[in-house]
Amino acid sequence: MKHILLVEPDEKTGAFLKLNLMRSIGCDVTEAGSAAEALSFLSRHSVDHVICRHSDSHHFSNIPLIIMKLEDSWKNIVMKTGQALGLNVNFMENRIQAEYVPVSLNYFNVISSYSLECDVYIRVRKNENESHYVKRLHAGDFFLQSDVEKYREMGLKEFYIPKEQFTSFVNFVTEKLTGDIANAKMERQSDAYEITLDRLHSLGIDELTVELVNESIKAMEQSLKNMHGLTQFLHAMRANKLSYSYAHSYLICLILHKIIDQFEWDSTKMKDRMTYLAYFHDISLENSDLMKINSEELLEEASLSREEKKQVLNHALESANIVERFPKLPLGIGTILKEHHGSKSGMGFPETLSISIAPLSMMFMVVESFVDQFLEIHEPRQEDLIGILQKLSVKYNKVIYQQTVQALESMILKQKKKAS
Ligand SMILES: [Fe+2]
Ligand SMILES: [Fe+2]
CATH class of the missing domain: 1.10.3210.10 (Hypothetical protein af1432)
Incomplete structure (x- = not known):
C-alpha cells in the first residue's frame, strides 16, 4: 500500500483530508502537525509522497512532493494525490481493504457529542498475531466527550470502524468539519x-x-x-x-x-x-x-x-x-x-x-x-x-x-x- 505523509498544522483540515485520502485512494496516511514533526518521522520511516503547504516544501528535498495551494479544495488535493501516485480516485466508493479501519480518537474530539451513523469498535489483542474487535458505541447512539476520555485514559489511541461503514463515517466527519x-x-x-x-x-x-x-x-x-x-x-x-x-x-x-x-x-x-x-x-x-x-x-x-x-x-x-x-x-x-x-x-x-x-x-x-x-x-x-x-x-x-x-x-x- 502506498504511504503518504501529510504535513498540516490545522488539526481539523488534516483530520478530514486523511480520512478522505484513505477512503478515496486507499493509501496509508500519517499525519504530522509541523515540518519538524514530519522530519523526525522521516528519519525513522520512508514514505512515497509528502503532502504539504508551499511554505513547508523546502524542508523535503529528496521526496516527491504534493503542494497544497490555498485555493485547493479538499477534493482537489485528493485528486492531485491520486494522480501523483498513479492511482484511481473514487469519491463514491470505499477503497479500504481491511475488515476494520483504525481511526484516531482525535476525530471524536472534533465531532464531539453527536450521534454517529456507524458502530465503533475497540481492538483486543489475543496474542501476537490475532485480535478481535468489540463493539463499544452503537450506530445512532449519542456519545459524550467523557466516554471518549475514559478510553484515552486507558491508553487507547484508536477506535475501529467496520469497513462497510467507513464511507458513512468519512462523510459524517467531513460534513461536520467542512459544513456540507x-x-x-x-x-x-x-x-x-x-x-x-x-x-x-x-x-x-x-x-x-x-x-x-x-x-x-x-x-x-x-x-x-x-x-x-x-x-x-x-x-x-x-x-x-x-x-x-x-x-x-x-x-x-x-x-x-x-x-x-x-x-x-x-x-x-x-x-x-x-x-x-x-x-x-x-x-x-x-x-x-x-x-x-x-x-x-x-x-x-x-x-x-x-x-x-x-x-x-x-x-x-x-x-x-x-x-x-x-x-x-x-x-x-x-x-x-x-x-x-x-x-x-x-x-x-x-x-x-x-x-x-x-x-x-x-x-x-x-x-x-x-x-x-x-x-x-x-x-x-x-x-x-x-x-x-x-x-x-x-x-x-x-x-x-x-x-x-x-x-x-x-x-x-x-x-x-x-x-x-
Ligand atoms: Fe437560459
Ligand atoms: Fe438558453
Missing part, C-alpha cells in the same frame, strides 16, 4: 455553481467536474425543498449575493417544480428532470450576458463578435452535447435541452411556436421567458408580475404553452391570496 455544501447558504451554492461552470469550460468534463455538478445539483434540490414561492426567493436573493446565472437557473427550477402539480404528469420523475434541465440549459455559454439573449432581435442588437454570436445561436445544441458526456442523467434531457428555445435542431431562436417539440420543452420555454423578464425588474411588484403574464399570454397561445401560462397565473394569484 447542501446545507450551505445560497450564496455559497451560487459560488459553487460558478466555480463548477468555470471548471467545466476551462478543464472540460473529468471525474471531479461530474462530482461537483452532482453535488451542486443536490444542493439546489435540497434548498428548493425549503423555498415556497417567489416572495421567499426575492428575500433570499436580496440576502445573498447570487450570480445571474445561478439565480436564473434556480428560479426556473423553482417555478417548474411549483407548477408541475397542475399537470397530469408523473411529477416526481418530472421534477428530477426539471432540476437537471434548469441547471444545464445554458451550460455551454461562458458568461451571463450571453444567457440573457433569447431572440434573433436581441442577438442582432448585441455587440458581439462573430464567434460569440455563433456560440449564442448554437448554445442549446452545445449544452445538449455537453450533457451527453455526463453519466447517469435522467432520460431524455438532451432532447429538451436542444429544444429549449423552440427549435428541434437546437440552433437559433424561431419566431413561431413549434408544436412538434416535446411538451416539457414548451413548458420550459414559457417559464424561462417569465424568469428572464422577472429578473430584469429591480423590485418586482404584483402589477409587474401581472404585466409579464399578460405579455406571455399573448405570445404563448397554444397547447402546452398556453396551459403553462395559466399555471403560472394561478401560482402567482394564489400566492397573492395567501399574502393578503
Whole structure:
C-alpha cells in the first residue's frame, strides 16, 4: 500500500483530508502537525509522497512532493494525490481493504457529542498475531466527550470502524468539519455553481467536474425543498449575493417544480428532470450576458463578435452535447435541452411556436421567458408580475404553452391570496 505523509498544522483540515485520502485512494496516511514533526518521522520511516503547504516544501528535498495551494479544495488535493501516485480516485466508493479501519480518537474530539451513523469498535489483542474487535458505541447512539476520555485514559489511541461503514463515517466527519455544501447558504451554492461552470469550460468534463455538478445539483434540490414561492426567493436573493446565472437557473427550477402539480404528469420523475434541465440549459455559454439573449432581435442588437454570436445561436445544441458526456442523467434531457428555445435542431431562436417539440420543452420555454423578464425588474411588484403574464399570454397561445401560462397565473394569484 502506498504511504503518504501529510504535513498540516490545522488539526481539523488534516483530520478530514486523511480520512478522505484513505477512503478515496486507499493509501496509508500519517499525519504530522509541523515540518519538524514530519522530519523526525522521516528519519525513522520512508514514505512515497509528502503532502504539504508551499511554505513547508523546502524542508523535503529528496521526496516527491504534493503542494497544497490555498485555493485547493479538499477534493482537489485528493485528486492531485491520486494522480501523483498513479492511482484511481473514487469519491463514491470505499477503497479500504481491511475488515476494520483504525481511526484516531482525535476525530471524536472534533465531532464531539453527536450521534454517529456507524458502530465503533475497540481492538483486543489475543496474542501476537490475532485480535478481535468489540463493539463499544452503537450506530445512532449519542456519545459524550467523557466516554471518549475514559478510553484515552486507558491508553487507547484508536477506535475501529467496520469497513462497510467507513464511507458513512468519512462523510459524517467531513460534513461536520467542512459544513456540507447542501446545507450551505445560497450564496455559497451560487459560488459553487460558478466555480463548477468555470471548471467545466476551462478543464472540460473529468471525474471531479461530474462530482461537483452532482453535488451542486443536490444542493439546489435540497434548498428548493425549503423555498415556497417567489416572495421567499426575492428575500433570499436580496440576502445573498447570487450570480445571474445561478439565480436564473434556480428560479426556473423553482417555478417548474411549483407548477408541475397542475399537470397530469408523473411529477416526481418530472421534477428530477426539471432540476437537471434548469441547471444545464445554458451550460455551454461562458458568461451571463450571453444567457440573457433569447431572440434573433436581441442577438442582432448585441455587440458581439462573430464567434460569440455563433456560440449564442448554437448554445442549446452545445449544452445538449455537453450533457451527453455526463453519466447517469435522467432520460431524455438532451432532447429538451436542444429544444429549449423552440427549435428541434437546437440552433437559433424561431419566431413561431413549434408544436412538434416535446411538451416539457414548451413548458420550459414559457417559464424561462417569465424568469428572464422577472429578473430584469429591480423590485418586482404584483402589477409587474401581472404585466409579464399578460405579455406571455399573448405570445404563448397554444397547447402546452398556453396551459403553462395559466399555471403560472394561478401560482402567482394564489400566492397573492395567501399574502393578503
Ligand atoms: Fe437560459
Ligand atoms: Fe438558453
